[in-house]
Structure formats: structure tokens, C-alpha cells
Amino acid sequence: MNSSAAYPPSAPPANMFGTVPGYEGTVVGGGGYLPPPVPLEPVAPPQPGPVPDDWNIPSLSEDVAHDAFKSFASSHCCYSKAPANDGVIINMEPFNTYRYRLETFTESRSTEWAHKPHEGEAADFYTQTAPRPWEVQATPPKLFTNHIEEIRVPYTSSIKECHTCHASGLMLCEECKGGTECKVCWACNGSGGRGEETCTHCNGTGRERCKECEGQDRKECMTCKGKRQLLIYIQLKVEWTNHVVDHVVQQNSGLSNDKLRSVTGKELFKNSQYLLYPLIGFPNPAISEASERLLKEHQATYVQTSRVLQQRHTVELIPVTKVNYKWKGDTHIYYVYGNENQVNADNYPATCCCVVM
Structure with a gap:
């Protein structure tokens, strides 16, 4: 069990507080994120590359637009297929519109005092100097992938009596409160018998045996x-x-930007x-302006509390076609939009109310 269990984390022995170099601010329940090492400077800016001759997306054919509309209508149980078919x-x-996407892949670290049942592990507190938070080895996942890892910091472990049971290994059963609040026997309704016969379900006690502690x-x-x-x-977390x-x-076109975030486009640039x-x-x-603004925002937001491992930005040309019929x-x-030919028809002309039983 660690500090996220039902019972609060046990505080370390008093003589351990503030005595681990590099972990002076560590508290029970965790503290804030630890500032990373001094970040490096960006790489030298690239020179402008050649501009492709054709950054346009081929026009959508009527057949493709019609098929996309029919698939859209078929996917809605309350929509009549007549407008799409006829x-x-x-x-x-x-x-067609540009989308600029910036990704900043970061690593952040925080610490807290935690505990687990002692299963024979040796206490290693101060047998050696504990590595500082950013010196502890951790293997990152694939770039631009979210992941969390919890690591026991070497040379910070000690052993103490359990604060919950006071080293007895047992605790009062919360269900029966130590036998005083067991349920009334359903077979005899608490009488202990049926007529002149002793109730066999509760052995004449009138109370049911607690299932949580087996009557102990x-x-x-x-x-x-x-x-x-x-x-x-x-x-260490x-x-x-x-x-x-995204920008x-x-x-x-009249299509909301929220719709465009769910589709892909023709990739024009990636670095x-x-x-x-x-x-x-x-x-x-507008793309250059968005790139400069968003990079500044990410640097101001994440560099102070996280270590930036990699950044990636992409420019896509997203196909959007407004169809009048x-x-x-x-x-x-x-509207038909994205490489996926998604359809948006907010005012579909033939709908009904469906009741799902």
C-alpha cells in the first residue's frame, strides 16, 4: 500500500524530516513540482526551405460529397435518408484552411513521503547519499506519449511501526464494530429460535455472523x-x-474550428x-505569427517546472467543402471536411424523435 491508499500516509520518523539533501521540501501527501536543471538554448534557426509548387487540395467531386452525405444520414437513427438520397x-x-499544431513533450518530477507494508526489505536510509530528484534514473516512453512512473528513491527507506494498528497487525472490523452491531438474523428475526427449536442459522444468538471478519x-x-x-x-513521481x-x-466557411480539430489534413510541413x-x-x-506566439507561451508555461525533452510543430492543409443542395x-x-470526409449538417431537414427502450 502506498500513500494513495484509504489511510493517510504515515509520516517518517521525526529525525528524518529535512535531513535528506535535495529533498528538504518533501512532505507527507506530496509537494509541488521540482524545478528542472537549467534548460539548454534552442538549436540554430533553420533557413527557409523551398516552397512546394502546389499546396492546394484537389476539389471534392460531387460523387464523393454525395456518398459522404449518405453515410452521414445512415449513421443517425433519427434522420430520414431521403434528403441524402434524393x-x-x-x-x-x-x-481549404491551414492548421498549425505545436507539441511540447515535457518531463516533470515531484516527491512525497510514502509507505508500504514491510516485507523484509532492508532499511537503507543514509547508507549512501541519496541521488537528488533529477539524478534518479527514469526511462522515458516513446516521444510525445503521456506516461507516469513512481520510483522509490534509493537510500531514503526506514522501518517504523504501523500507525493504523499500532503494530498489532489487526484493526477493529468496521462492519460489525467489534461484534456489537451485527445484523439481526433473517431466519429467526433475532429471536434465536423458531418456536421451541433453536435457530440453526445463527445457533440461537439471534445475530448473523459478520461476513467481513468471520465473527472475529x-x-x-x-x-x-x-x-x-x-x-x-x-x-519520486x-x-x-x-x-x-492547435491554431x-x-x-x-461557417464551420466551427472545434469540428476541424477532430480530423486530419494534408501535411505540408513537420519539424x-x-x-x-x-x-x-x-x-x-498567420501561420508564422501563430508559431511565434505559441512557442513563447509554451516556453513561459513549461520550462520553469518541467524539462522539455522535444518539441514538434506541424502545418496541415485541411480540406473543407461547403455543399449547397x-x-x-x-x-x-x-460540410464535408478532413481527409476522413466527415460531414456536418446542423440543420438536417428531415429528422424525427427516437425513443430508445
Whole structure:
């Protein structure tokens, strides 16, 4: 059991507080994140590369737009398929738009006093100098992947009596409160017998045997698991986090940017470095401005409390097509967007109320 168990973490012996170099601020229940080593400077900014001749996405055909609309209608139980099947496309307008995505992959570390049942481990407190928080070896996951690892810091362990059961290994049963609050026997309704016969279910006691402690009034201590002693140590929590932020260049299709975050586009540019410089020489100035702003925000937010392991930024061109169609004499619209040909039709003209039983 560690400090996240039902019972609060046991404090280390008083003479251990503040005596482990590098861990003076460590407390029961954990503290804040530890400042990382001094970060390095970004790599030299790249020179502008050649601009591809064609950064456009081929126009969507009417057949593809029609098929996407029919699939969309079929996926909604409350939508009639008639508008998708019988609607006639009047025109289609492309609104392809750029999306800039920045990812900052960081490692952060925090410490707390923790405990577990003592199972014969040797206490190693001060047998050697404990490695400082950022000196403890931890293997990071694949880049840009979230992961958490908890590590027992070497040379910080000691042994003490369990604070929950006072080294007895047992605790009062919470269900029957030591035998005074057992349930009334359901077979005899607490009378202890049926007429002149003794109740066989409760052996005439009128009370049911507690299932939690098997009628023993006490059960194994949840904190020490009956071991009576705890191993107290400093626990290092290492968190790898991929912080992702998107910027979609203003586009006038009417489709919300939230919709665009769920799809992919045509990748135009990707670069990954320890620390990135803003994009330079990009044809659309809004992308360069977003790159500079977001990189500054990430540096200000994460560098002080985390160690930046890698950054990556990507530019995609997302296909967006606004489709105008006619059904039953009225004009309606829907959008087809992303490489996945997702459809958005907020005002679908033929819906019904479904009741799911």
C-alpha cells in the first residue's frame, strides 16, 4: 500500500524530516513540482526551405460529397435518408484552411513521503547519499506519449511501526464494530429460535455472523497488511506529458474550428527539435505569427517546472467543402471536411424523435 491508499500516509520518523539533501521540501501527501536543471538554448534557426509548387487540395467531386452525405444520414437513427438520397447538389465551395499544431513533450518530477507494508526489505536510509530528484534514473516512453512512473528513491527507506494498528497487525472490523452491531438474523428475526427449536442459522444468538471478519471482531490491518511494520521512503513521481495546442487560420466557411480539430489534413510541413524556433518564410503570415506566439507561451508555461525533452510543430492543409443542395424545393447546406470526409449538417431537414427502450 502506498500513500494513495484509504489511510493517510504515515509520516517518517521525526529525525528524518529535512535531513535528506535535495529533498528538504518533501512532505507527507506530496509537494509541488521540482524545478528542472537549467534548460539548454534552442538549436540554430533553420533557413527557409523551398516552397512546394502546389499546396492546394484537389476539389471534392460531387460523387464523393454525395456518398459522404449518405453515410452521414445512415449513421443517425433519427434522420430520414431521403434528403441524402434524393437531394440535388447545386454547387460546392472549397474553403481549404491551414492548421498549425505545436507539441511540447515535457518531463516533470515531484516527491512525497510514502509507505508500504514491510516485507523484509532492508532499511537503507543514509547508507549512501541519496541521488537528488533529477539524478534518479527514469526511462522515458516513446516521444510525445503521456506516461507516469513512481520510483522509490534509493537510500531514503526506514522501518517504523504501523500507525493504523499500532503494530498489532489487526484493526477493529468496521462492519460489525467489534461484534456489537451485527445484523439481526433473517431466519429467526433475532429471536434465536423458531418456536421451541433453536435457530440453526445463527445457533440461537439471534445475530448473523459478520461476513467481513468471520465473527472475529477484527480483521487484517489494511495499511500494513498484517505485517505490523511499514517501510517508509521518499517516492519520486515522474510525469511525461505531451502538451498540444492547435491554431486554425481564420476561414469563412461557417464551420466551427472545434469540428476541424477532430480530423486530419494534408501535411505540408513537420519539424522536430529539442527546442524549436518559430516558422520563418511561410507563405501564410498567420501561420508564422501563430508559431511565434505559441512557442513563447509554451516556453513561459513549461520550462520553469518541467524539462522539455522535444518539441514538434506541424502545418496541415485541411480540406473543407461547403455543399449547397436542393431537396423538396428548398435549399440546404452541409460540410464535408478532413481527409476522413466527415460531414456536418446542423440543420438536417428531415429528422424525427427516437425513443430508445
